[in-house]
Amino acid sequence: MNLHDKRIAVGGFLHETNTFQQQRTTYADFAEAGDRTPLTRGPQVLERFSGVNTSIAGALDVLRPTGATLLPLPWTSATPSGYVTEDAFERIAGMFVEDLRTALPVHGVFLSLHGAMVAEHCEDPEGELLASVRSLVGPNVPVVASLDLHSNTTPRMFELADAMVAYTTYPHVDMAETGRKAARLLSLATSGRRLEKAYRQVPYLIPLTWQCSTLEPSRSIYAAAARLIDERVASTSYTPGFPAADIRECGAAVFTYGWDRDATQAAAESIYRMVLEAEPQYAGRLYSPNEAVREAMRRSQSASRPILLADTQDNPGAGGSADTVGLLEALLRQRAQGAVIGVLHDAEAARAAHATGRGRTVTVGVGAKSGAWGERPVVRSWTVERLGDGRMTCRGPMMTNWQLALGPMALLRFGGVCVAVSTKKVQAMDQEPFLHLGVEPRAERIVALKSSVHFRAHFEPIAEDVLVVESPGAMIVDPVMLPFKRLRPGLRMRPLGPTFPLVNQ
Numbered sequence: 001m002n003l004h005d006k007r008i009a010v011g012g013f014l015h016e017t018n019t020f021q022q023q024r025t026t027y028a029d030f031a032e033a034g035d036r037t038p039l040t041r042g043p044q045v046l047e048r049f050s051g052v053n054t055s056i057a058g059a060l061d062v063l064r065p066t067g068a069t070l071l072p073l074p075w076t077s078a079t080p081s082g083y084v085t086e087d088a089f090e091r092i093a094g095m096f097v098e099d100l101r102t103a104l105p106v107h108g109v110f111l112s113l114h115g116a117m118v119a120e121h122c123e124d125p126e127g128e129l130l131a132s133v134r135s136l137v138g139p140n141v142p143v144v145a146s147l148d149l150h151s152n153t154t155p156r157m158f159e160l161a162d163a164m165v166a167y168t169t170y171p172h173v174d175m176a177e178t179g180r181k182a183a184r185l186l187s188l189a190t191s192g193r194r195l196e197k198a199y200r201q202v203p204y205l206i207p208l209t210w211q212c213s214t215l216e217p218s219r220s221i222y223a224a225a226a227r228l229i230d231e232r233v234a235s236t237s238y239t240p241g242f243p244a245a246d247i248r249e250c251g252a253a254v255f256t257y258g259w260d261r262d263a264t265q266a267a268a269e270s271i272y273r274m275v276l277e278a279e280p281q282y283a284g285r286l287y288s289p290n291e292a293v294r295e296a297m298r299r300s301q302s303a304s305r306p307i308l309l310a311d312t313q314d315n316p317g318a319g320g321s322a323d324t325v326g327l328l329e330a331l332l333r334q335r336a337q338g339a340v341i342g343v344l345h346d347a348e349a350a351r352a353a354h355a356t357g358r359g360r361t362v363t364v365g366v367g368a369k370s371g372a373w374g375e376r377p378v379v380r381s382w383t384v385e386r387l388g389d390g391r392m393t394c395r396g397p398m399m400t401n402w403q404l405a406l407g408p409m410a411l412l413r414f415g416g417v418c419v420a421v422s423t424k425k426v427q428a429m430d431q432e433p434f435l436h437l438g439v440e441p442r443a444e445r446i447v448a449l450k451s452s453v454h455f456r457a458h459f460e461p462i463a464e465d466v467l468v469v470e471s472p473g474a475m476i477v478d479p480v481m482l483p484f485k486r487l488r489p490g491l492r493m494r495p496l497g498p499t500f501p502l503v504n505q
């Protein structure tokens with residue numbers, strides 16, 4: 001498509017906020033993120049993501065060859081955590097306004113958003129950002145956003161954006177592809193085609209752990225949604241949502257775009273009905289830490305590949321502190337052999353290991369530094385097996401070419417159990433942090449991971465089996481257990497579960 005006379009602004013602002021996590025997400029968390037690219041402004045926004053599996057990189061792949069003049073807006077993302085501070089949101093939103101004003105006039109805007117950000121003073125920051133953008137560009141300039149699959153996609157976001165396209169995979173292996181899809185829609189809209197749109201909100205919350213798109217029922221829903229795309233329907237999205245957000249519009253949504261009004265509406269209705277019918281299937285087995293370790297030890301006797309334990313509730317990708325020790329204690333208690341757990345966020349233990357040196361022993365408490373859940377650090381005389389500087393490039397299918405700067409890291413061993421610790425928090429989405437510390441995951445018998453679902457992209461292909469473990473952590477699997485105050489009345493708090501508000505609340 002030839003857009004050589006058009007000006008298109010491109011940027012991104014991403015955060016997934018777990019409002020039940022005590023730790024606030026500050027401006028510094030965006031400016032200096034360790035597990036992703038730090039806050040970027042200016043021409044670098046258009047250059048530094050090349051070849052990385054992220055939506056802005058995909059969007060730029062499509063927009064560059066159109067000949068459009070591309071104008072940078074800020075790009076920033078921070079590790080999932082608690083409420084974004086008012087200061088952080090307002091400062092960054094202010095940068096968007098400033099840079100967009102400089103870029104005007106524009107004929108189109110591409111935004112890479114997450115969709116599940118919550119700020120201290122605002123339940124729908126993405127809606128707020130879209131409103132600011134809209135007020136600058138006016139009603140007729142197309143504004144198109146890519147969204148995470150965990151977006152709590154609000155009616156306001158839907159109203160303000162001309163189109164939104166969400167990832168269709170969890171683990172998110174299609175981030176760049178989603179950016180490409182959104183940019184194609186933006187190109188068409190910028191060249192004058194008018195998009196119809198439709199939106200439905202789903203009446204029940206879906207636990208993160210069961211949203212995996214390689215498992216049922218999501219696998220079939222995404223496949224069917226993709227089949228609905230034709231010459232009349234341009235885009236179909238289903239965001240099962242991020243349930244650990246105490247906001248009115250929390251939960252799943254379906255939204256479609258197209259060139260024909262009836263077909264676009266019918267596509268949204270069809271996906272919505274599939275999601276309603278799938279309600280009983282969003283469930284699965286959870287193991288206690290002791291059960292999981294016992295079962296993994298038993299199965300690993302006859303397996304040639306590792307058994308994976310997903311420490312699903314302490315998933316730092318959903319706001320977990322990545323330092324709870326329920327599973328580590330169970331591994332030590334049962335004297336597991338050939339076991340590794342990671343990545344635990346523990347700057348203090350990493351520092352102590354570096355001060356001690358490789359091959360020596362250090363008596364230090366590992367984990368539980370965030371002090372949540374009444375846990376205490378696990379004190380042992382650990383052997384310092386390996387040290388690392390935490391700088392690496394990921395190679396797995398999801399984090400392709402992501403650069404990590406996790407600060408000093410160490411591999412500590414007690415008996416047959418190794419613990420990987422890092423200075424900055426990271427979800428175990430890629431094998432690289434383990435390889436960095438000399439651990440070859442496929443050679444282990446038991447690999448315990450701080451992750452809900454994303455680990456599956458890079459670890460499941462090398463594993464015998466996956467057991468999902470219910471150990472302490474901020475990403476409570478069952479949303480009914482969360483102290484919600486602000487959901488919309490009538491929303492079912494889990495599949496087939498009670499509605500909000502609970503009568504005894």
Ligand SMILES: [Zn+2]
Pocket residue numbers: 148149150172
């Ligand atoms: Zn996500």
